[in-house]
Amino acid sequence: MQVRRFLLPAVLLIAGSLTAIAAGMTTVTQQGRKFSVSDRHISRGDTVRFKNEDKFVHQIYVELPGFTYESDEQPPGENIDVTFPKSGLFEVRCHIHPKMLLRVDVH
Numbered sequence: 001m002q003v004r005r006f007l008l009p010a011v012l013l014i015a016g017s018l019t020a021i022a023a024g025m026t027t028v029t030q031q032g033r034k035f036s037v038s039d040r041h042i043s044r045g046d047t048v049r050f051k052n053e054d055k056f057v058h059q060i061y062v063e064l065p066g067f068t069y070e071s072d073e074q075p076p077g078e079n080i081d082v083t084f085p086k087s088g089l090f091e092v093r094c095h096i097h098p099k100m101l102l103r104v105d106v107h
């Protein structure tokens with residue numbers, strides 16, 4: 001009896017962690033006015049974490065029919081998490097540095 005009472009929360013905790021793993025997280029850094037990669041393949045529902053490793057501000061936006069995203073300014077050292085809820089090819093850009101481009105292929 002005593003054991004069962006402690007077991008249930010533990011099982012729920014593990015189930016919660018598995019759900020978090022199922023929806024993946026991948027990290028892309030912004031450094032030298034560039035994204036660390038030019039392409040990234042992810043699954044629908046995954047999140048890309050953008051890590052600003054520059055000493056100046058960046059920003060993140062996606063502008064496509066069906067999915068748009070617009071972040072606030074992203075100070076040095078800060079992360080922005082963007083979840084991609086739909087399949088497709090998405091171009092991620094930065095308003096401050098128009099040459100920055102990351103293609104995210106969501107399948």
Ligand SMILES: [Cu+2]
Binds near residue numbers: 058059094095096100
């Ligand atoms: Cu930028």
